[in-house]
Amino acid sequence: MTKSPAECTTKEDVRAEIDRIDQALLTLFAERHRYVTRMAQIKTDPHEAYDPKRIDAMIAKQRSRAEELDLDEDQAELIWRTLIDWNVNYEKGIIVARKRME
Numbered sequence: 001m002t003k004s005p006a007e008c009t010t011k012e013d014v015r016a017e018i019d020r021i022d023q024a025l026l027t028l029f030a031e032r033h034r035y036v037t038r039m040a041q042i043k044t045d046p047h048e049a050y051d052p053k054r055i056d057a058m059i060a061k062q063r064s065r066a067e068e069l070d071l072d073e074d075q076a077e078l079i080w081r082t083l084i085d086w087n088v089n090y091e092k093g094i095i096v097a098r099k100r101m102e
Contacts, residue, residue, distance in 0.1 A: 036087045040094035049091035055084055 008014045043049065059077055066076035 036090060037094070040091040041098075043091065043095055046092040046095045046099075049088045049095065058084065 002020065003013055003017055005014075005017075008017060040049070059080055062076050062080045063073040066073045
């Protein structure tokens with residue numbers, strides 16, 4: 001049974017809810033990763049993996065969404081920049097490996 005933060009009366013209650021949310025986040029990250037993998041399959045040049053204009057737009061969007069959700073915008077940006085950096089390197093690796101096989 002899901003509890004709101006106010007309904008949590010013990011550390012165990014809070015930890016159980018955080019664990020539930022973490023599982024949901026991992027599930028979403030796994031889904032997102034499948035799309036990143038597909039994008040890497042579609043792109044033809046490793047330089048396509050890094051698109052500064054797209055990255056800046058994504059960061060601005062996430063900062064705005066974070067503010068709407070009363071979440072620290074700097075924290076949201078840090079999370080997204082980490083995710084984007086990892087994805088860029090992942091995409092580059094897939095594209096380079098595919099080009100070597102051609």
